[in-house]
Amino acid sequence: MSKTANDAAPGGLIVHVSGLLPALSPAEQRVARLVIADPAAAARQTITELASAAGTSEATVIRFCRSVGMSGYPQLRIRLAAEAARRVEPPDARVVGGDIPPGADMAQIIATISFNDARAVEETAEQLDVAACEQAVAVLSAAGRVDVFGVGASGSVAADFQQKLHRIGRTAFYWPDTHTALTSAALLGKGDVALGISHTGTTTDCVDVLDQARRQGATTIALTNYPRSPIAEVADVVLTTAARETTYRSGAMASRLAQLTVVDCLFVGVAAKNRTRTKRNLEATAEAVASRRATANRRRG
Incomplete structure (x- = not known):
């Protein structure tokens, strides 16, 4: 009962791409991780810039777009821009993504875990069929x-x-x-x-x-x-x-x-x-x- 990206609007594109990550090729996964990490930055990039940042080709970016249900790169950029506009980030952007960086103090660890745990529940509810x-x-x-x-x-x-x-x-x-x-x-x-x-x-x-x-x-x-x-x-x-x-x-x-x-x-x-x-x-x-x-x-x- 998986959905295409066009059908998955309630849950958002990033949730959709994250769910498909293991099914993508290694090169497509590199593109996906850039998109997931910073949809706003990815939306500003040309297809050449995104391909270069992912260490892959423009053809792979196009294959990635089709793998996640997009007709092509222009549609992906539009969806990423919309995704970035609707995302609400915490006051401290360091907590986004769930990674605990080296040297993180307890306050950052608490903020990171609590924010991302709450996001998991919210995004699960949003995309649930x-x-x-x-x-x-x-x-x-x-x-x-x-x-x-x-x-x-x-x-x-x-x-x-x-x-x-x-x-x-x-x-x-x-x-x-x-x-x-x-x-x-x-x-x-x-x-x-x-x-x-x-x-x-x-x-x-x-x-x-x-x-x-x-x-x-x-x-x-x-x-x-x-x-x-x-x-x-x-x-x-x-x-x-x-x-x-x-x-x-x-x-x-x-x-x-x-x-x-x-x-x-x-x-x-x-x-x-x-x-x-x-x-x-x-x-x-x-x-x-x-x-x-x-x-x-x-x-x-």
Whole structure:
């Protein structure tokens, strides 16, 4: 369910290009990184200047334009200028991009992380495909069983979604072990749903599990940052985030916050399908653990 750049206006061109980055050739990636880093500067450059700055040819710049859905360089410059005009930068421009430069003090580290984490959530919401979300909510709501998969940092998001679904009475499982996940996927069938979460979309554990579930007839949903990644190829529904992982930040909080934003949207969508049942189950589960919370007297003691 990837979009062309012309269709991706709500999320912005830079988010669109960032999502396609791994699918571009190495030379096109150099052009893309210049465009992502400073769209205003790129918009001011001629095709010759941009090609020279990227260490490539004008032909490669044209191929890059077409790869991201543009008819040519003039259209790219117009879109970049519009993108630069709408972007709101923080007072300290050093925090943009997420990189922590050598010698950064704690104030700059805090500003950089908080700004870019917030941007990841905002840009994810802006570019999220509403129709794809509605389709995901529909199949999740009707599913006889939901299996959620994720590895590493994405695993914590998968566990969070499983716990949310479980609390409102949905039959849902999260399998952190790949072998167990594969055997579980082999038992899914028509009417069941498998949701795989992978920031890069290239984690073979998650891709293989989703592929197994699909071959058994289950509906598959992928949540990834890259719409042309391998996990998207084995998914019936593709949902995308818009987070950038940079220096020191592989598996960063930004990607998890973006994933959690999408997961929360799906959860609320499913929960709202039957408000009475949801309210009853949430109250019952809250009451079940109420006695496990320390009272004011016990805390003072």
